[in-house]
Amino acid sequence: MIHLTIDNKPIEVPEGRTLLEACREHDIHIPTLCYHPALEPYGACRLCMVELSQPGRTPRLVASCVYPCEEGAVVKTKSEIVVRSRRMTTELLLASAYNTPEIQALAEELGVKEVRFKVDKENACVLCGLCVRACQEIVGVSAISVIERGIAKKVAAPFEVQSSRCIGCGTCVLICPTGAFQFESVAGFQYASPQESAHRLGYYHLGSELDLRPNFVKDITGLLRTPSEEE
Numbered sequence: 470m471i472h473l474t475i476d477n478k479p480i481e482v483p484e485g486r487t488l489l490e491a492c493r494e495h496d497i498h499i500p501t502l503c504y505h506p507a508l509e510p511y512g513a514c515r516l517c518m519v520e521l522s523q524p525g526r527t528p529r530l531v532a533s534c535v536y537p538c539e540e541g542a543v544v545k546t547k548s549e550i551v552v553r554s555r556r557m558t559t560e561l562l563l564a565s566a567y568n569t570p571e572i573q574a575l576a577e578e579l580g581v582k583e584v585r586f587k588v589d590k591e592n593a594c595v596l597c598g599l600c601v602r603a604c605q606e607i608v609g610v611s612a613i614s615v616i617e618r619g620i621a622k623k624v625a626a627p628f629e630v631q632s633s634r635c636i637g638c639g640t641c642v643l644i645c646p647t648g649a650f651q652f653e654s655v656a657g658f659q660y661a662s663p664q665e666s667a668h669r670l671g672y673y674h675l676g677s678e679l680d681l682r683p684n685f686v687k688d689i690t691g692l693l694r695t696p697s698e699e700e
C-alpha cells in the first residue's frame with residue numbers, strides 16, 4: 470500500500486493508482502475532461518492539475534489523471550496555484566469551444582466569467598482525444614485520428630476521406646464530452662447506405678423504439694455510462 474496526504478487527509482491506496490483515482494476513491498472532486506475510466510489516461514486537457522510536494526523537491530503542478538501515487542507525497546487539490554491553473558485552462562477551452570454547454574458549466578463551476586482570448590463560437594471540439602482513443606481502445610478500429618499540427622489540428626479520418634474502417638458504431642459520438650461529433654459527421658457514416666450496413670441505420674434511430682445496434686455496441690454504451698463517470 471502507498472501512503473500519501475491529500476488535502477491534509479492521510480490516505481492509503483493500493484500501488485498503481487493515479488492521484489485522480491485516489492482522489493475519486495476518497496470523494497475528492499477534481500474536474501476532468503479528457504479522462505474516462507474505460508480508457509488509458511492521456512493527460513491532454515490539463516484540467517485535473519493538482520499541486521504535488523515531495524520530500525526534497527519544489528512543489529509543482531502535475532496532471533492527476535496520469536500521475537501515480539507515490540509514498541510520502543503531499544497533494545493539494547484546491548490550492549491557489551491549482552485554482553489559477555484550472556481557471557486558465559477553462560478560459561482557453563472557452564476560447565476554443567465557447568458555445569458548448571459542458572465548457573460553459575465548467576466555467577461556471579470554476580468562476581471563469583470572461584475570456585481574454587479570441588473566441589471561436591462555431592467550434593465544439595477541444596481535442597481531448599476521447600473519440601480517437603475510444604475508437605482505438607474500445608472498438609479496435611482506429612478509423613479516426615488527430616491530424617495536422619498547431620491551430621490546424623483536428624480529428625478526422627485519414628486524408629479526410631470516407632473511412633472504410635468505420636463501422637458506424639457511434640462510440641465517438643457517445644463519448645465526446647462536448648457534442649462535437651454528430652452522427653452525420655462520423656467518418657464514413659454519411660455515405661453508408663442501409664443495405665450495406667443495417668446497424669448504422671439502426672444506430673441513427675437511437676432514441677426511438679428502433680434500436681438495431683449490434684450487441685457489442687450496446688455493451689459499449691453501457692460501459693461508457695458507468696456510474697463512476699460523474700463529471
Ligand code: FES
Pocket residue numbers: 500501502503504511512513514515516517518532533534535
Ligand atoms: Fe487529466 Fe485531462 S483529465 S489531463
